[in-house]
Amino acid sequence: MTLSDKLSHPTTYSDADSLAATPAYTLPAMTFPVSISPTIEVDGTMNEAATAQSAEADVHPTARISSSARIGREVTIQAEAQILDRASVGERSLVGPRTFVDEDVIVGAYVRVLNDVTLCKGVMIESGVFIGPHVLFTSMENPRAIYPSGEPKPETQNDFECILVRHGASIEAGAILLAGVRIGQFAMIRPGSVVTQDIPAYGLVAGNPAKLIGQVCRCGHPYPYNEEPTSHTCPDCGFTLPL
Numbered sequence: 001m002t003l004s005d006k007l008s009h010p011t012t013y014s015d016a017d018s019l020a021a022t023p024a025y026t027l028p029a030m031t032f033p034v035s036i037s038p039t040i041e042v043d044g045t046m047n048e049a050a051t052a053q054s055a056e057a058d059v060h061p062t063a064r065i066s067s068s069a070r071i072g073r074e075v076t077i078q079a080e081a082q083i084l085d086r087a088s089v090g091e092r093s094l095v096g097p098r099t100f101v102d103e104d105v106i107v108g109a110y111v112r113v114l115n116d117v118t119l120c121k122g123v124m125i126e127s128g129v130f131i132g133p134h135v136l137f138t139s140m141e142n143p144r145a146i147y148p149s150g151e152p153k154p155e156t157q158n159d160f161e162c163i164l165v166r167h168g169a170s171i172e173a174g175a176i177l178l179a180g181v182r183i184g185q186f187a188m189i190r191p192g193s194v195v196t197q198d199i200p201a202y203g204l205v206a207g208n209p210a211k212l213i214g215q216v217c218r219c220g221h222p223y224p225y226n227e228e229p230t231s232h233t234c235p236d237c238g239f240t241l242p243l
């Protein structure tokens with residue numbers, strides 16, 4: 001199966017489709033009712049030293065990977081990246097230098113996460129997603145370090161909302177995604193945007209707060225914003241955007 005076949009294979013993402021219709025979750029009871037296991041090679045015995053050989057992964061010696069993380073085939077993990085407990089990274093994905101993948105985060109196959117990205121708890125990235133440098137996901141709702149009494153408040157007592165990034169979407173450098181947002185398939189987020197609400201499939205957004213400024217083709221060709229929904233056929237790749 002070629003890369004383009006994988007990216008356009010609808011059945012791979014059927015479980016993720018059902019997630020989009022479910023309400024947000026709250027830790028610590030959070031579980032993802034979604035399996036991307038067909039694209040994930042599970043090896044519960046992995047450790048830092050073994051990962052590089054046993055999973056056909058390319059892991060930089062300074063990367064730190066939990067023994068309970070699941071790393072797919074031909075994954076590349078670059079210098080000083082961290083992948084915490086129970087996180088998953090799908091096959092042939094890239095985790096860039098100093099990128100932080102928190103506990104239970106799911107990253108699909110063929111995902112490119114560049115340097116210095118923070119993927120916090122509650123983040124789910126479907127396959128074929130691009131994430132530029134210094135992108136920040138912030139899934140905590142109204143976080144506090146202490147209770148009103150002044151006693152320390154464990155992180156797990158704060159509420160989290162999932163952030164879902166659908167298949168093929170792109171998030172450009174320095175964007176910030178707030179708790180609970182859902183990014184549609186093949187949407188594109190311009191650099192430095194602050195995303196406070198859901199973005200439709202093929203939507204092109206920019207600014208703080210991020211606003212819809214147009215649409216974008218699967219290949220990345222942008223179209224300017226139109227009040228009336230317009231059918232576009234791409235001059236670059238021939239794909240026709242659904243209305």
Ligand SMILES: [Zn+2]
Nearest residue numbers: 217219234237
């Ligand atoms: Zn196109």
